[in-house]
Each structure stands twice: as C-alpha cells, then as structure tokens.
Amino acid sequence: MDHKPHCYLCCPGQICYGDKDKHLRLWYPSEPICSFRPFQRFQKIQKRIQKLLLRGKVTDESYFTFNSLSRIKSVRPGMKGIVSGSRKEKAILAKKTEDTMPKSKSNPVKMTCSTPGGLYG
Numbered sequence: 001m002d003h004k005p006h007c008y009l010c011c012p013g014q015i016c017y018g019d020k021d022k023h024l025r026l027w028y029p030s031e032p033i034c035s036f037r038p039f040q041r042f043q044k045i046q047k048r049i050q051k052l053l054l055r056g057k058v059t060d061e062s063y064f065t066f067n068s069l070s071r072i073k074s075v076r077p078g079m080k081g082i083v084s085g086s087r088k089e090k091a092i093l094a095k096k097t098e099d100t101m102p103k104s105k106s107n108p109v110k111m112t113c114s115t116p117g118g119l120y121g
Helices: 041-054 066-071 087-100
Strands: 062-065
Touching: 041 066, 062 066
Parallel strands: none
Antiparallel strands: none
C-alpha cells in the first residue's frame, strides 16, 4: 500500500509523524492529532487519551512529549503527562537544552537563508 508523503507543515497535530523535530514538540490532550495514516503507536496513545478526556477521566492540565507518549504502556483514567512548572518539566527542559546546543565552540551552527535577498531583502 503506497502512501503519499506526509507534510508536517500542513498537519493539524502538534506532534507530527513527518516532523524531524517531533521530539521537541508538546501536545495537550485537547489538541488535534497528527493526520498521518496508518496511525503510529504514539497517535494511538493520543487517541486513547483523548477518549478519556471526553469522558472526564483525564484533565487537560498536563502535556505530553513524543518521548513520553512513546513510553506509555497503557492508558488509564487519571493519568497525567508533564505538569508545567514541575521538577520533571525542569529536568526535561534542561536535557533538551543540553541536547540541542552545539557540542563545541570550534564548530558553531551556521544560519543560512535560501531566499534571494536574504531574510529581510
């Protein structure tokens, strides 16, 4: 079965299968799910969490990351993702910042623009 390439720029989901930076994105249970088909495991977990949200068994106070969704073994009433301002969130943000920083000062990341005339021209 052939599938068309999935455009993450057009996708309604905050965490999109086609986004190479999906591990940096956040998803709240009330937000849309990625439209890629066939559903991947993280999308199935999102769908189950949304069903619990509609039944009032989960709140929309916490968010999930791609990695946290991938680690969920079973979706249960009352489960929570990452709460803003918590120690868990601070540890995750510190790790992400460390992972995205250039490894050495001798090899800085260059910003380039392929638009004729540059960013402002």
